[in-house]
Amino acid sequence: MKHIALIGNATWLNRGCEAIEVSTRALLVDALSDVRFTCVPFTIGDCREAADTTPGVHRLPPPDFDIPWMSYDWVRWRVHRRLGTGREYRALVSRYESTAESIGDVDAIVSVGGDNYSFDYGRPSRFWALNDFWRQRGVPVFVWGASVGPFPHGADEHVAASSLRGVSRIFARELDTVSYLDSIGVSENVSVSADPAFTLEPETCDEVNLAGELGSCVGLNLSPLFGRYTGLGPDEWLEASVQCVLRMGEVTGRRIVLVPHVMLEGQSDEAFLWRIAERVGSSVDLAVLPGHLSARQLKACIARFSVFVGARTHATIAALSSLVPTVTLAYSTKAYGINREIFGHTDYVMSAAEFDPNRLALMATAMLDDKEAVRALEERVPPLVQRARESAATLAGVLGVSVGSGA
Incomplete structure (x- = not known):
């Protein structure tokens, strides 16, 4: 042994x-x-x-x-x-x-x-x-x-x-x-x-009531960590994130599901995303996945989205490896390398310095109909x-x- x-x-x-x-x-x-x-x-x-x-x-x-x-x-x-x-x-x-x-x-x-x-x-x-x-x-x-x-x-x-x-x-x-x-x-x-x-390997989570509806939803992961790289202060980043959700809902016309992927004290996605949800209220059709889901359970949920936008690297890997069209929010070089591996370019990457809620919503909408992106995922993820x-x-x-x- x-x-x-x-x-x-x-x-x-x-x-x-x-x-x-x-x-x-x-x-x-x-x-x-x-x-x-x-x-x-x-x-x-x-x-x-x-x-x-x-x-x-x-x-x-x-x-x-x-x-x-x-x-x-x-x-x-x-x-x-x-x-x-x-x-x-x-x-x-x-x-x-x-x-x-x-x-x-x-x-x-x-x-x-x-x-x-x-x-x-x-x-x-x-x-x-x-x-x-x-x-x-x-x-x-x-x-x-x-x-x-x-x-x-x-x-x-x-x-x-x-x-x-x-x-x-x-x-x-x-x-x-x-x-x-x-x-x-x-x-x-x-x-x-x-x-x-x-x-x-994903693991189905029956407790997520949204499970039957996720296929028509946009998954969105925003994090406190990413905000630090945008040059915005904490309150400014919160407001920018609220605008991102509002614009994403308006442009796509779909339910937005916020996906926490890191629950560390002081940099918890879950706490941050709930603050966003409270600010957004009923302005868009919005839900938040529970923070206690395991990595495998989160992957099972992410795999059902029609498109995913993520700031946490492994949230985007969960999406990409499930062949879900993905827009990556990048704060380091690693995101660019993974996107080049799969798509051959970085057109689906937005850097922290370039963060713009309107442009991000348009990128996500474009991916909903991007057959080339789907083909790239199908061809390059299995290798x-x-x-x-x-x-x-x-x-x-x-x-x-x-x-x-x-x-």
Whole structure:
């Protein structure tokens, strides 16, 4: 039996993180057959994680990344940060020791999370440390289904390239990442893959009363996070979102269903979408999906929309992988790469800087009748699903397992 540690994901309160973990485990079970998992997220909070009793899955708390004040590692961190070397991550390497003891013998580390190896959420020091810690112990590290970079030129880019060249394999979820990695000298250990969530199996949710009507609806996911990238203040972003819903309902003439996908305190889609719904009132035909639905249940709902507009990456992946015409609201480069993979262009992407409620409503309406978009989804999504499965088989091969052998 192989023992795989899935490290670096975030809490299931982000349904995208749930989708990544659940689909990754399913892919690796298919490829390895006889396998058990230890899951080590970097954040927790969803009670469903604690209650998860899936056979062969063990959960550990996040590593403790707090460096004791005035310790040797604290001094190292401060010195490297002051000098701008990009190497302050070395002070975090030892923070994995307790986690390693709890994991025990392990055959591979699979670094999951989608876009952890980027500057989207700050310098990824914890992940450079992860790579170094396990590599020093001779355990293969796989960067799984990831968008990587871009990194600032200079020390940070040099550190990134050095760390990424040292992992066993990088499974890039779009060709843009492959091209970027090649530009910084990382190519020999790179495979083109796809986001594992493209393979997520939907689960019907009978409690959603809208289920029979969703086929004529427009699904809409707006998030507090996206608003930060528009340059608008919180109140301005709320008002812009209200106008978006009003205009979407007016232009499409359809019911608008608001879809929460992240329920983290302080950046909850659910709380934000209910504020929008209260402001909109009865001006348009409007509904809000419940926030407690799982990633699989949300995908089942999203799959029934006639068109979907989403700000959360994995909400759009749920739609695209269900062959639903999708307009993507983008705050980072990852959205552009996924759209190029499927449509061959980024005409169905609206950046945060360009956000305009009227134009967005027109884009959604245009997609309702865009047969080329539907054809692109039908032709290009199945190969992405296959790429994800082939990546799991490649990982199994590195571990000495022929797919289907269960050895």
